[in-house]
Amino acid sequence: MNIHMLDTPSLWVDLNQLEANIATLADFFRRSKVDWRPHVKGIKIPAILHKALEAGAIGGTCAKISEAEVMVNGGICDILIANQIIGQRKIEKLARLCHKADVKVAVDHPNNVKQMGVIATQNKTEIGVLIEINTGMNRAGIQPGQPAVDLALLVNETPGLNFRGLMAWEGHAVSIENECKKRETISKSVKELRQTIEMVKAANLTMNIVSGGGSGTYNIITSMAILTEVQAGGAMFGDASYCHWGAKTQPSLFVRSMVTSRPDPYRIIFDAGFKALPAWAGQPPIAINLPGFDTFHPSAEHGTVKLTCPNYDIQPGQIFNFIVGYGDSTVFLHDMLYGIRGESIEMTWPITGRGKIH
Numbered sequence: 001m002n003i004h005m006l007d008t009p010s011l012w013v014d015l016n017q018l019e020a021n022i023a024t025l026a027d028f029f030r031r032s033k034v035d036w037r038p039h040v041k042g043i044k045i046p047a048i049l050h051k052a053l054e055a056g057a058i059g060g061t062c063a064k065i066s067e068a069e070v071m072v073n074g075g076i077c078d079i080l081i082a083n084q085i086i087g088q089r090k091i092e093k094l095a096r097l098c099h100k101a102d103v104k105v106a107v108d109h110p111n112n113v114k115q116m117g118v119i120a121t122q123n124k125t126e127i128g129v130l131i132e133i134n135t136g137m138n139r140a141g142i143q144p145g146q147p148a149v150d151l152a153l154l155v156n157e158t159p160g161l162n163f164r165g166l167m168a169w170e171g172h173a174v175s176i177e178n179e180c181k182k183r184e185t186i187s188k189s190v191k192e193l194r195q196t197i198e199m200v201k202a203a204n205l206t207m208n209i210v211s212g213g214g215s216g217t218y219n220i221i222t223s224m225a226i227l228t229e230v231q232a233g234g235a236m237f238g239d240a241s242y243c244h245w246g247a248k249t250q251p252s253l254f255v256r257s258m259v260t261s262r263p264d265p266y267r268i269i270f271d272a273g274f275k276a277l278p279a280w281a282g283q284p285p286i287a288i289n290l291p292g293f294d295t296f297h298p299s300a301e302h303g304t305v306k307l308t309c310p311n312y313d314i315q316p317g318q319i320f321n322f323i324v325g326y327g328d329s330t331v332f333l334h335d336m337l338y339g340i341r342g343e344s345i346e347m348t349w350p351i352t353g354r355g356k357i358h
Helices: 015-032 046-055 065-073 088-097 110-122 146-157 179-202 218-224 240-244
Strands: 010-014 060-062 078-081 102-107 127-133 161-168 209-212 253-264 267-270 293-298 303-307 319-323 336-341 344-350
Touching (some): 010 015, 015 046, 060 065, 065 078, 088 102, 088 110, 110 146, 110 161, 146 161, 146 179, 161 179
Parallel strands (some): 060 078, 102 127, 161 209
Antiparallel strands (some): 253 319, 267 303, 293 303
8 A cells, every 4th residue: 555545634654754753862862871761642652662662762651541551561661651640540550550561650749659659569569659840840740859858758668669760841941932041941940950859869869760851852951961861752753843842853744634625726625624633732734845835724624724825726636745733732633643654554553542541
């Protein structure tokens, strides 16, 4: 089969570019002397993470316990769940998963720590724990300094748990376009993290992981000699958003879509709306080789392209490819991802992480 046999809209990845992106990232982290633990919240497919592992990544980062289950069942042996796993049902799943792989989890509250220790002990397992610190993102995370140290001490003395280190995410800096201001914002986060690291060491606690970074910040934060591992994953796809935010990779993820209507010379209607090609997060999708392309505005079932100049040649039935605007908001909408090399369909991957939100 070749790409011209795909129905529309379809999600596909250029395998040559994907593999080049993975090689670029692996080489960057190798030269930076920082481990690479790609986040899979936007990747969703174990086989793609395996490609990163073959290139030198040490494991994967997941958002939810159900996502981690998909990765472990797909042969991934080293996982960080960069999120809080709360409640007996989910913690019991986590404990069972720890019998199959080295699974670590972020915590930021003593009640969660205490319950996790009880359940881990009941399940005769040990759960690796990272303390998540709020260094400016103002989402999850305990405050840096003494509150983080106190929580680390609690983890360290709780049976069934293994204190592994710290985690912080400078996500509030991702979309800052001025590089000097972006670097300054990240530096402030790093300063708080560094102070906390020193306090943890002063408390005679042993840790071997400081995790953070992402596809929109990795090229800056790695220069600050603070992290032992970076969670950048979306840069493997090099979507329009991550390229705009500073990732040093090229687009490899696309949606193939058909023209369905030409209401006037300045507008083209496609069959990919926000159910297949959303534009509500990050940068909008970009049409390839479409003369005069200006903007893409999706509704549920239609994508409207506005042109900068009139076009009378493009007709219903013609097919174009769009660079995905933001992979994290696109991949999970599809059942399949097609791996294309040249024009041949080399891989057909079920998106097994789709719907894994628990």
